[in-house]
Amino acid sequence: MTYVLTKTASNMDLAGEFVPQMSGLHTLQRVRRLRQRYVTEAVLHDRLADLPRQLTQPTLRPWGAIAWGDVSPDQLIGIDRATFCATLLGTINTEAPIRGYTQSSRQYLEQLYPAMARFVGGRVDESGNLVEIGLWEREEKRHTPALAKLYTMLSGEKPNIVPHAARPYQPADDPHENLYRHGLHRVATEYGAACLYIWMMAHSTGALQAVLAELLIDEINHMTKFWGFGLWAYPDSSLLKIGQTLGQAMVQKLSDRTTQGSLPHTLRRMMHELAWQQWSPTQRLALLYTFDQVIKALWAWNRTLTPANLDALLGESHATASAN
Numbered sequence: 001m002t003y004v005l006t007k008t009a010s011n012m013d014l015a016g017e018f019v020p021q022m023s024g025l026h027t028l029q030r031v032r033r034l035r036q037r038y039v040t041e042a043v044l045h046d047r048l049a050d051l052p053r054q055l056t057q058p059t060l061r062p063w064g065a066i067a068w069g070d071v072s073p074d075q076l077i078g079i080d081r082a083t084f085c086a087t088l089l090g091t092i093n094t095e096a097p098i099r100g101y102t103q104s105s106r107q108y109l110e111q112l113y114p115a116m117a118r119f120v121g122g123r124v125d126e127s128g129n130l131v132e133i134g135l136w137e138r139e140e141k142r143h144t145p146a147l148a149k150l151y152t153m154l155s156g157e158k159p160n161i162v163p164h165a166a167r168p169y170q171p172a173d174d175p176h177e178n179l180y181r182h183g184l185h186r187v188a189t190e191y192g193a194a195c196l197y198i199w200m201m202a203h204s205t206g207a208l209q210a211v212l213a214e215l216l217i218d219e220i221n222h223m224t225k226f227w228g229f230g231l232w233a234y235p236d237s238s239l240l241k242i243g244q245t246l247g248q249a250m251v252q253k254l255s256d257r258t259t260q261g262s263l264p265h266t267l268r269r270m271m272h273e274l275a276w277q278q279w280s281p282t283q284r285l286a287l288l289y290t291f292d293q294v295i296k297a298l299w300a301w302n303r304t305l306t307p308a309n310l311d312a313l314l315g316e317s318h319a320t321a322s323a324n
Contacts, residue, residue, distance in 0.1 A: 013205040014213055022078040024282040028289050030202040035293040038198070038213075038220060044301045047224035052314060054225075055115045058135035061221065063142070063214045070207035071153045079203040079283060085155045086275035088147060091196065093164050094273055095143045100166025102137040103130070107169035108182045116229060139218050146211055154208075164273065183230045190223035191298070192270070195290045202286060227298065232310040232317050 014037065015030035022030075053059075073081050106121025122134035144161075151159040172178035197216035201209050271277075276284070311317060 048228035067207045075206040075208040090273035096163035097166040194219040235307045
């Protein structure tokens with residue numbers, strides 16, 4: 001699947017036409033156009049169909065040419081520079097501990113799905129030393145330097161990066177259920193990142209927007225692969241099961257930092273990191289609208305992912321083999 005980045009004219013960009021002084025309705029329209037451009041059934045099918053090849057022959061997705069010298073603060077639209085940079089810094093702090101994220105996911109996966117474990121976290125030797133970096137990490141590790149460069153170009157200062165500590169692997173008696181809980185969290189974080197980049201693109205144009213587009217494409221790619229793989233590995237993952245799992249996360253003690261963590265704590269931390277308190281009501285509404293737009297597209301695509309289709313793509317799952 002090829003993503004075509006149109007040349008930015010004086011009043012056109014990746015989200016379509018815009019005016020410098022956007023209303024709230026203009027922002028929502030831009031979000032919708034970006035969703036229609038980047039999160040479609042065709043794109044999602046293509047990114048999932050790419051997974052088998054990446055499991056056997058991992059290949060870094062190249063970024064398009066970026067005109068870094070053209071990035072400037074006047075490419076922000078509908079948001080002030082201080083608010084955008086504060087959100088950008090929170091995004092940097094969240095993206096920065098990628099090694100912790102990948103190694104945690106590798107540990108959850110390696111006992112049950114070693115090929116996927118290698119895709120996300122590479123390989124370690126008998127002493128636990130990393131000897132091969134996973135494709136997920138190789139692609140995601142580009143994000144922090146790119147975001148930090150944007151921050152410097154927009155603010156005139158280097159970012160004071162204080163990385164969020166990645167949640168470590170926690171073994172459990174039932175590794176299959178343990179992986180399911182972790183997998184839901186991983187898909188949710190990729191979904192959140194994709195929505196945030198769409199929101200940031202709706203508030204930018206030109207070269208700045210083009211950089212964010214590369215990050216967005218990465219996040220959609222990874223989110224799609226994790227979502228499809230999870231549905232293949234857990235074909236009984238109904239809305240009820242998802243709700244029960246999230247409900248358990250809701251009631252975990254906030255003070256217990258050694259578990260997978262509570263959902264309310266994660267949401268509050270993320271809103272603080274992204275400087276939510278500085279956002280205007282219109283900007284907050286735009287993010288909520290983005291969440292809605294993207295999840296609707298994902299659920300529509302999800303309905304096409306039958307167990308038979310997933311088994312044809314990824315092989316017979318453990319659940320299918322057990323049923324037979």
